[in-house]
Amino acid sequence: AQSVTQLGSHVSVSEGALVLLRCNYSSSVPPYLFWYVQYPNQGLQLLLKYTTGATLVKGINGFEAEFKKSETSFHLTKPSAHMSDAAEYFCAVSPSGGGADGLTFGKGTHLIIQP
């Protein structure tokens, strides 16, 4: 069984400040990990994913995440927040690369950007 815990249902940062969204997972098999973003009234868009190889993964819009097996974490970061980053962010886990299995999502973190 797999599960995802996202710490903090709401995170507020100032424009230009560091963004850190936390994600911890539980998996009985080597996990494949994902971050998706959802803008209001839209579907989910993939930000980045970890499958194998380098544990620091770079995604779109300046986001990156680091897979830490010892900490069972996959936290999402961005050095400098922009107003357009305001959205809902979901961490997800899959037993495979994501194409051939359903995703198990965390509850989501609402990112608020203060001007």
Add this chain to the structure above:
Amino acid sequence: DAGVIQSPRHEVTEMGQEVTLRCKPISGHDYLFWYRQTMMRGLELLIYFNNNVPIDDSGMPEDRFSAKMPNASFSTLKIQPSEPRDSAVYFCASSFSAGLQETQYFGPGTRLLVL
């Protein structure tokens, strides 16, 4: 490509009525997923298909829910009879599982309100 297409985008119905949600996956994709998003339970996988065949329907909440995929370019999710607790956003996603690099692409969702 037009992406994953879902219809209708919004549906308001009365308790007891039949509801049919529709999805057109991205051309060439061989996996199709149905997810439900609610405030209480977050994003949940309901069912997914591979080459039009249901692979895992363990997430379907009860017998009132059914899903079909008659061909590679069309799927339906039906609720009969509908209940107020079925109110949610229903997402369809598709993918091409050629390997670890494949991604699920989400549609814009159908927002269902059952009165």
